[in-house]
Amino acid sequence: MAISDDARGLSIFGKPIVPTKKTKTTIVNVATNMPKTTQYPVPKEVVDERKLVAWTSVRQERWEGELVVEGEIPKWLNGTYLRNGPGLWHLGDYNFRHLFDGYATVVRLHFDTGRLVMGHRQIESEAYKAAKKNNKLCYREFSEVPKHDNFLAYIGDLANLFSGASLTDNANTGVVKLADGRVVCLTETIKGSIVIDPNTLDTLEKFEYTDSWGGLIHSAHPIVTDSEFLTLLPDLLNPGYRVVRMDPGTNERKMIGRVDCRGGPSPGWVHSFPVTEHYVIVPEMPLRYCAQNLLKAEPTPLYKFRWHPESKGFMHVMCKASGKINNIYQIKDLIVLKVASVEVPLFVTFHFINAYEEKDEEGRITGVIADCCEHYADTTILDNLRLQNLRSWGGEDVLPDARVGRFRIPLDGSEKGELFAALNPVEHGRGMDMCSINPNFLGKQYRYAYACGAQRPCNFPNTLTKIDLVDGKAKNWYDEGAVPSEPYFVARPGATEEDDGVVISMISDKNGEGYALILDGTTFEEIARAKFPYGLPYGLHGCWVPKS
Ligand SMILES: CC(=O)/C=C/C=C(C)/C=C/C1=C(C)CCCC1(C)C
Ligand SMILES: CC(/C=C/C=O)=C\C=C\C=O
């Protein structure tokens, strides 16, 4: 294996390279069940001392090198963890506004019999290349819109919005490994699907869908397994969603079925969605795409979306085999499959955790359970993710509450489903987002979820938390002032227990430094960490590429 241990690369867009202090961090396992009233703001001196590396642009285009490992990485952990995220938030002196605007930075942790090589690199999207070349924003990002020199240019840009030409391809949300081995970085625009090399992090090509579904947007979180790729294509013209499947080795999405919206002027935002063994669950969230906001030059507090409580929330259950959602009975492999479309309480979620089918004593499916990181139907979290807000924390407890929201969708023809907290949110500090599960339990009854919770006061989820959905308990990892990224579970080969494996996260700490962290999946204790040469910005979602 070729290992380079030098930091090579360029500083980007003129950002200075600032040396970081060497300080040891203290790890505390916390109990987060302090009542709100006994929590105090973090003292100003402590807040002022914190470096904001999580919310600071990555300092150079790329780096690769072997890391020194403290502790022991299990010898069975062989493969590559890739994590994508919006890591570059400025162009010259111009600072982007929202976390989701940044140009994609992919980080790679390559594990080989106890050794660890880290690399990071910018994705060479058209949007990123054009920004570098022209030193200005050239495509419409999540909240940022290019400025126009004159009225004609503005009209041209509006026309380009409808064709999709002016939309970004900045693939900064996640990265998936398809069953055929291709590794694709994704965002919510369909054109922002970009194939990368998981070893060199080279940008290889645009992932071209060869079907003719058209449309501009899809779910940022497709469901990817060894046999398929499922995603949702919101239909903004005739409000609804197409549920599509793509087979390994192809670029063609075939339609499983279509769901019409039951409320509102447009489909609800589908950042993610869950599946069970037999069903695709299509959430219809009252936070809906909004054409007027899409046209605005300045961001609204809800960006390209609008909150429509009057339109209600719904969960649709589509049979994977037939594409049907109406409440009829179907015989497939002698199982009676019932499907449903129910009204549910208002909800706000980015991320579904998992879903599964509930059965009675005879093994008949009676309902569907779908779990998500739910923000109590409060949309303010979206605006809280503005960089200014993340960077200007004064020590107050300002992170809105979130919970593991559990939908119960009856399949007996009832018109309504339920939504409740799957465990007491105090267990995880009333913060909850950025989740993963053991992928072998996708769509099946499961017990454990890994996510970011809160040790309050805070303005962003700041703990790693292991949720036990059976006992209703959580184990929390916390490093004062640190921002951990999504905990990612990798199962030990041959494991029979659901939590037998490790959890990987990357930490941006309060000293401006950063490290890869490996926790034991069962005990949730740290087993290894490896310091990065410098702190890295916060990142969103990752995937595991096992050693071939
Ligand atoms: C980083 C993340 O989680 C989400 C990124 C979302 C993006 C880039 C959304 C972009 C969009 C446009 C540029 C116009 C159309 C609507 C929408 C999909 C929100
Ligand atoms: C980071 C985040 C929410 C944090 C809230 O508590 C959401 C990210 C969404 C995109 O992937």
Ligand SMILES: [Fe+2]
């Ligand atoms: Fe996401």
